[in-house]
Amino acid sequence: MATAESVDTVTTVQTASTLDLGAAPHMARPGQRARNLRKAGAYLILAALSLIILFPIWMTLVRALSAPLPYISAGQPVYPIQIEWDIFSRAFSRGDMGRHLMISAVMTLIIAGAQLATSILAAYAFAFLRFPLKNVIFAAFIATLMLPIEVTLIPNTETIRSLGWLNSFQGLTVPFLATAIGTFLIRQGFMGVHKDLRDAARLDGFGNLAFLWRVAIPVTKPVIASFAVISFLAAWNQYLWPRTITTENSMATVQIILRPLAAAAINEINIGTAAALIAALPILILLIIFQRQLVRGLTAGAVKG
Amino acid sequence: MNRNGRLREALTAYALLAPSLVVFGVFFFYALYRLVILGMNQQNRTGTAQRWVGFDQFTEVLGGEEFRSGLWISIQYVLWTVPAGLILGVLLAVAAHRQLKGIRFFQTVFASTVATSVAVASVIFFVLLNPVVGYFGEVPFINLADPDSAIRGVAVSSVWQNLGLTFIIVLAGLQAIPDELLEAATVDGYGPIRRFFKVTLPLLSPTMLFLVVVLTVFALQAFAQVDILTQGGPAGSTETLVFKIFRLGQEPVNVGRGAVMAIGLFFVTLVVALGQFTLLNRRVHYGDR
Numbered sequence: 001m002a003t004a005e006s007v008d009t010v011t012t013v014q015t016a017s018t019l020d021l022g023a024a025p026h027m028a029r030p031g032q033r034a035r036n037l038r039k040a041g042a043y044l045i046l047a048a049l050s051l052i053i054l055f056p057i058w059m060t061l062v063r064a065l066s067a068p069l070p071y072i073s074a075g076q077p078v079y080p081i082q083i084e085w086d087i088f089s090r091a092f093s094r095g096d097m098g099r100h101l102m103i104s105a106v107m108t109l110i111i112a113g114a115q116l117a118t119s120i121l122a123a124y125a126f127a128f129l130r131f132p133l134k135n136v137i138f139a140a141f142i143a144t145l146m147l148p149i150e151v152t153l154i155p156n157t158e159t160i161r162s163l164g165w166l167n168s169f170q171g172l173t174v175p176f177l178a179t180a181i182g183t184f185l186i187r188q189g190f191m192g193v194h195k196d197l198r199d200a201a202r203l204d205g206f207g208n209l210a211f212l213w214r215v216a217i218p219v220t221k222p223v224i225a226s227f228a229v230i231s232f233l234a235a236w237n238q239y240l241w242p243r244t245i246t247t248e249n250s251m252a253t254v255q256i257i258l259r260p261l262a263a264a265a266i267n268e269i270n271i272g273t274a275a276a277l278i279a280a281l282p283i284l285i286l287l288i289i290f291q292r293q294l295v296r297g298l299t300a301g302a303v304k305g
Numbered sequence: 306m307n308r309n310g311r312l313r314e315a316l317t318a319y320a321l322l323a324p325s326l327v328v329f330g331v332f333f334f335y336a337l338y339r340l341v342i343l344g345m346n347q348q349n350r351t352g353t354a355q356r357w358v359g360f361d362q363f364t365e366v367l368g369g370e371e372f373r374s375g376l377w378i379s380i381q382y383v384l385w386t387v388p389a390g391l392i393l394g395v396l397l398a399v400a401a402h403r404q405l406k407g408i409r410f411f412q413t414v415f416a417s418t419v420a421t422s423v424a425v426a427s428v429i430f431f432v433l434l435n436p437v438v439g440y441f442g443e444v445p446f447i448n449l450a451d452p453d454s455a456i457r458g459v460a461v462s463s464v465w466q467n468l469g470l471t472f473i474i475v476l477a478g479l480q481a482i483p484d485e486l487l488e489a490a491t492v493d494g495y496g497p498i499r500r501f502f503k504v505t506l507p508l509l510s511p512t513m514l515f516l517v518v519v520l521t522v523f524a525l526q527a528f529a530q531v532d533i534l535t536q537g538g539p540a541g542s543t544e545t546l547v548f549k550i551f552r553l554g555q556e557p558v559n560v561g562r563g564a565v566m567a568i569g570l571f572f573v574t575l576v577v578a579l580g581q582f583t584l585l586n587r588r589v590h591y592g593d594r
Contacts, residue, residue: 125318
């Protein structure tokens with residue numbers, strides 16, 4: 001059976017790589033042959049581990065391309081059967097993917113843009129200005145981190161409903177126009193702005209706005225860019241909130257439309273899988289472009305030093 | 306600075322903070338207040354009227370069978386996703402942390418699941434694990450049609466989706482370890498396995514602590530996986546706390562009960578995250594800096 005085979009692969013992977021744990025670059029080893037053997041072993045392990053990641057994606061592609069019923073009666077092989085090349089355009093029109101991708105894009109741009117703006121402004125106040133109740137307000141920002149959307153889901157849905165914002169861009173975006181995480185990240189960046197720079201700017205007669213725009217933001221660009229990527233990604237991937245407040249499919253984001261498409265009849269299961277691949281594509285392309293910012297953003301706070 | 310200047314500085318600060326504070330005020334603090342109020346009221350069937358029941362509803366819901374089963378399912382979800390995800394992530398990172406021709410290709414592959422949203426990953430596994438037509442539909446340990454194993458099937462999807470993130474963070478942690486330390490250990494006669502457990506892993510412990518807490522919080526908040534893969538079934542065996550909150554929130558008569566459950570989730574998350582942090586922090590090696 002095909003499943004037993006892949007379970008086997010997984011076990012071999014694990015035993016093989018435990019032998020090699022902790023191998024570091026630049027380890028001198030005697031003998032060219034031993035080194036070559038080690039190299040070959042390393043590639044073998046890497047290839048096997050890649051299967052864990054790639055196999056589910058490959059099978060999704062196979063499933064999307066294959067005619068559903070012939071594929072099932074052929075015993076679900078690991079290669080496509082009766083390839084239907086037009087499946088992506090069919091899924092695109094069938095799922096009205098253009099519309100839902102557009103809704104996702106607009107929602108994401110509003111949220112990420114607004115989060116960037118509100119976070120930069122708030123971070124500036126915390127980093128450079130003195131004012132009464134600073135600690136209290138800072139604590140209030142921290143407190144918001146303890147209230148994820150899962151906890152506030154019910155009352156926020158009530159608020160959005162009473163504002164008449166169900167199935168609207170306001171409903172999708174307004175609760176997320178500010179974020180404490182962004183504020184803290186950018187504040188941290190601002191605090192790194194050298195004091196000499198601030199003094200020089202003040203001597204040059206820079207007001208707060210000029211200092212923010214011409215000194216603080218340019219100097220902290222890497223941090224701001226990382227946060228922008230994270231914020232964009234988080235907004236694009238949202239599920240629970242849009243699922244709750246888009247009660248009609250017409251305002252569903254692309255993430256939300258995938259479930260009904262995938263749960264359709266078995267002879268249309270290729271539509272749902274193709275739709276999932278279409279939904280993944282734009283973000284994959286963006287991440288390839290913004291890889292560096294993403295990695296920096298994701299590892300912020302995780303690694304010391 | 307004179308008084309006037311100080312006042313202006315304060316006013317500027319408040320103006321800069323105002324946009325964030327308005328959003329937080331409505332969608333966090335007012336929401337928290339409404340959450341407690343809703344939790345103290347019992348709604349009628351259409352949600353048009355409510356009756357004050359006070360903290361009785363808290364004791365009833367939080368002590369009740371439904372909350373307990375949701376909590377237990379959420380805890381199982383944590384137990385099936387966090388250790389497996391962490392071990393696999395470390396495995397990938399250790400394997401990909403070396404100088405080798407083409408290593409960048411493998412690193413990109415390992416990191417690639419960050420590009421999949423939770424919905425996309427769930428659809429991928431919805432098809433893969435589908436009891437009728439899934440390639441892995443009949444594997445017993447992760448069978449979505451069996452109430453005893455469905456939660457593990459849902460967990461597989463989470464583990465896979467989070468691998469990219471775990472890999473990126475562990476790899477960054479490994480890259481921060483100076484090569485000289487590992488070379489010194491080798492000179493001292495440490496084999497690869499002892500070197501990993503005695504040198505690499507202790508130096509990696511702050512990263513691991515961070516990941517344990519983050520992955521646990523992710524698991525406690527998981528929703529899309531359940532919504533797409535099982536809809537809470539079979540027989541309610543995958544109804545995590547968040548899924549129950551979502552479902553109760555959809556039923557006007559149960560909004561108050563859902564609100565109480567959300568408060569329960571809040572405290573569970575808080576206690577688990579703080580507990581892990583203090584427990585594990587004692588064993589974390591932060592270095593001399």
